[in-house]
Amino acid sequence: MRPDGSPTRIFLAGDSSVCDREAGRAPMTGWGQALPLFFTADAEVVNCARAGASTRTFAERGRLAWILDRLRPDDYLVVSFGLIDHKPEKEWRTEAFHDFQWYLRRFVDGARDRGAHPVLVSPHERCTWDEHGNLRHVFGEYPMAMRELAAETATPYLDLYAQSLAWWAQLGPQGTRDLFMYLTPGQYPNYPEGIEDSTHLRPEGAVACARFVAHQLAAGRIVPEHWVTALDVPAFPPQALGWLDDHEHAARVGARTNGQGDTL
Numbered sequence: 001m002r003p004d005g006s007p008t009r010i011f012l013a014g015d016s017s018v019c020d021r022e023a024g025r026a027p028m029t030g031w032g033q034a035l036p037l038f039f040t041a042d043a044e045v046v047n048c049a050r051a052g053a054s055t056r057t058f059a060e061r062g063r064l065a066w067i068l069d070r071l072r073p074d075d076y077l078v079v080s081f082g083l084i085d086h087k088p089e090k091e092w093r094t095e096a097f098h099d100f101q102w103y104l105r106r107f108v109d110g111a112r113d114r115g116a117h118p119v120l121v122s123p124h125e126r127c128t129w130d131e132h133g134n135l136r137h138v139f140g141e142y143p144m145a146m147r148e149l150a151a152e153t154a155t156p157y158l159d160l161y162a163q164s165l166a167w168w169a170q171l172g173p174q175g176t177r178d179l180f181m182y183l184t185p186g187q188y189p190n191y192p193e194g195i196e197d198s199t200h201l202r203p204e205g206a207v208a209c210a211r212f213v214a215h216q217l218a219a220g221r222i223v224p225e226h227w228v229t230a231l232d233v234p235a236f237p238p239q240a241l242g243w244l245d246d247h248e249h250a251a252r253v254g255a256r257t258n259g260q261g262d263t264l
Helices: 031-038 055-060 063-070 099-113 141-153 160-177 203-219 246-257
Strands: 008-014 043-047 076-080 117-121 180-183 195-201
Touching: 008 031, 008 063, 031 043, 031 203, 055 063, 055 099, 063 099, 076 099, 099 117, 099 141, 117 141, 160 180, 160 203, 195 203
Parallel strands: 008 043, 008 076, 076 117
Antiparallel strands: 180 195
16 A cells, blocks of 8 residues: 555556456456455455467557556566467467567566556466476477576576466366366356367356465565465355446456457
8 A cells, every 4th residue: 555545556557467357258257357356455456367378479559658657756666477488370479488588677677667567477378288288398498488588587486387286286177177268168157158168267267366466476575474364265256256348348358458359
């Protein structure tokens, strides 16, 4: 909380693993959508993550500039990318130890230039298993590159990637699928034909990731401990996740992207 009584803001920059989801995509949930569940009124989470965004496109399409224009001293900029950066398509692709790090440095330096606090969060791993039941490590280079840059720039680094590897290995293939968007036909109205999505989380997975991020922010004294709450609450009702309606989602995209929307 600031001296004037307004909350300190925690801006989130990231991809579809982080972003708020509209009700028409439920139960698909970004962990940034669940993060406000674990913060008191001392902090306001401003989720600027966008589906289909890499570090490159987030910067090139003006989303980073939008955040930097609004950052005030002692705000936070929490940055989590890698899901889209690793894709082979040239439009999104960045190389882990080359331009991925270069773009991440723009986020870090931009925040610090404005007296704000940058934090880097690695992406969670996908739900992909081989025929022997071994979890595939799809994003490994990108968390390594992010960790290296965090060390070079003395930026706090939250290793959600390593945590997710431990979780998924403990849960096994079927247990992990229950956290992701694997839905049978008729299970949810938004997906009448079902879906098999190894990338995006359901509420249970998103809440687990958000709980980890909030805990690490407090345990590492990156944010004051008294800002973080409800870490011991085992589950939350779906309505607590604050689904966006279609009009609100369209307004957010237009306001923060100069009318250039992203798609998955």
